[in-house]
Amino acid sequence: MRYESISTFFEYFSFWNVTNDNLVICKKENLSLSLSLSHTHTHTHTHTHTHTHTHTHTHTPTHTQTISLTSLSWTNWQNWVVDPSGGFYYHWLQVMIFPIFYNWVVIICRACFYAIQENFLAAWLTLDYICDLFYMADMTVRGRTGFLDQGILVHEVSRLVKRYLFSRSFLWDLASVLPSDLLYLHFGVHTPLVRLNRLLRTRRLSEALDRMETCTAYPNTFRIAKLMLYIFVLIHWNACFYFALSRYVGFGTDLWVYPNISDPEFGSMQRQYIHCFWFSAQIFTTVGDTPPPRREEEYLFMIADLLITVLVFATIVGNVGNVITSLRSQDNVFFPNHELVKSYLGRRTISKDLRHRVNSWYQHLYINKKITRENEILQQLPVSLQTEIAVSVHLPTLSKVTIFQNCETSLLEELVLKLTPQVYSPGEYVCKKGDVGHEMYIIKEGKLAVVADDGVTQFAVLGEGQFFGEISILNIKGNKSGNRRTANIRSIGHSDLFSLSKEDLTATLSEFPAAKHHLEEKGRQILTRMGMLDETAADGSQPECMEDKVDQLEEKLDSLRTKLARLMMELESSVLKMETRVEQLELQTEEWGGIVAEGGEEEEEEEEGEEDDRERRAEVEFGGRGGGRVWGGGVGGEGNSEREGGDGEGEEEDGERGEGDGGDGMEEEAVKGVKVEESVGEVEKTEVEQEEEEREMKTEEEKSDKKKDGEN
DSSP: OOOSSHHHHHHHEEEEEETTEEEEEEOSTTSOOEEEOSEEOOEEEEEEOSSSOEEEEEEOOEEOOOOOHHHHHHHHHHTOOBOTTSHHHHHHHHHHHHHHHHHHHHHHHHHHOHHHHHHTHHHHHHHHHHHHHHHHHHHHHHHTBOOEETTEEOOOHHHHHHHHHTSHHHHHHHHHTSOGGGGHHHHOTTOGGGGGGGGGGHHHHHHHHHHHHHHSSOHHHHHHHHHHHHHHHHHHHHHHHHHHHHHHHOTTSSSSSOOOTTSHHHHSHHHHHHHHHHHHHHHHHTOSOOOOOOSHHHHHHHHHHHHHHHHHHHHHHHHHHHHHHHHHHHHHHHSOOHHHHHHHHHHTTOOHHHHHHHHHHHHHHHHTTOOSOHHHHGGGSOHHHHHHHHHHHHHHHHHTSGGGTTOOHHHHHHHHTTOEEEEEOTTOEEEOTTOBOOEEEEEEESOEEEEOTTSOOEEEEEOTTOEEOOGGGSOOTTBTTTTBOOSEEEESSOEEEEEEEHHHHHHHHTTOHHHHHHHHHHHHHHHHHHTOBOHHHHSTTSOOOHHHHHHHHHHHHHHHHHHHHHHHHHHHHHHHHHHHHHHHHHHHHHHHHHHHHHHHHHHHHHHHHHHHHHHHHHHHHHHHHHHHHHHOSOHHHHHHHHHHHHHHHHHHHHHHHHHHHHHHHHHHHHHHHHHHHHHHHHHHHHHHHHHHHHHHHHHHHHHHHHHHHHHO
């Protein structure tokens, strides 16, 4: 097939790029739809004749794999899923605002203003069914809108459709598209109230407006606009009800209702709507005088309007107050509280010059929108998003610093989160010579001067992208100035700087030892050029830097904490053991006390028996002596005396037996005492053995700790 020109070729074909392939759509009736898979080889043949013209023929054969477009589109449609956070869903919600808002405004207007309904009937019916098509398309979109399950977007169409069909939203959507227009067959086409079910899609309108409020860059302005839109719809509906009530009561019957439409001045369609809208706005805003009602229906209408007016006023005042509060809170977040500082300055005797400097600093921040509290604002975001925002804002400035050039990207990303914006007023000193340096500075905007001690002589001027104070925070060995500032830096005008503290830099470099060595090497080179590096002190023979000493002290402190914790554990265990031993000893002493008490009672009884025996013996002896004297001797007397003596001997034998029994009791008590002493001795031995074991354990632990310290 030959084509005389490229334009002729495009008359037959138009190309549409689908991913990496070319979808060929044919315009000729006899050509079929096909999908070109980009297998094209071009062969050019040139024929030159001896005549004055040259004929060139180019042949481009195309190998095309043909696939049915119908099957392709059907496959894509089956797998089509809408991302609720994507751009298509957002724009689709914006599109759905128009049909929903159309039904909310037009249906009630056509029902009350019959002239509007009759004059534009064809246009209204066309727009009605176009809105119905959008409603049904919206149901399709909602049925294929994905949702998050375990944080992952679900793409299974069957699950999406099932979830939508069993949701409450489907019932509302289905009710809003019911074919209520069939009631036209009974009531006629001039009764648009049969389409009131279309108003049930209001939730979709609220979702669209809320999504727009979250996405817009001016949420407060949009919030006010949304409030005014709601008020307009309310006034519109009230105007329609007012006209319908006037028609019910009778046009022109009193001053309150709408004037007689037979009057040419009030008979036009535009005048009818505008007058009713004006009357309704007067009621809701309570601006101007309205005619007093005359009939019960008019009174009821005015009562309802006054109640609605109270709610409208409360809503307007509340929303506007929230917007103003939000604006003030935004200012307080972005900028320091000027009123609080002014109140403080007013309570203190501050010079006018210093007050003027404070006010000019605040004015500079507010006029030029300088934000000094970026870290506080971004704290609500995840760390990953904070890092990305800080990188996009501050990384170009940080990359200009000489000592940070050629460093790892991860190191710079860590450092950008540590940058703190600062603003200096004209003539203000950023640092002075001899001050202890705790941070370095990077100039974002403005100019700073390196001045002499007199504050007038300028040695150099620093501009955008330059930095200073980096040497004092690196702890470089051999730095003659130590961490002291070596120059006076003063702001010429309003200057915006970034500060990076020594603590933040040290904490970040501890995770990047190679970058730390690289930065220290660069710092040594700078100090060498400045003549501020002591070569002998920079050698390895110098004592360890303060950071290494601190690390060693921290390690020793950790080991001491471990030992202390171990000793505390041992102390607690020994205290518990001692408590149990004391309890055991108390129980044993109670038992021993009972035994001793029993032994004492037995001893008392034995002593009493011995005393009785002694008395009896004494009586017997005294009685024998007295009988010899009275009776003077004789056989009988002797016999009696012998008998009595025998009795006395018998009693003595009984006493000896008693003494023998008492001796047995004493022997038993002695045996018990020996047993008690043995048990006490065993307890003391166990205590001594345990103390010796604990001492051996402590000596072994001390030896092991000394070995570890020697290895370190």
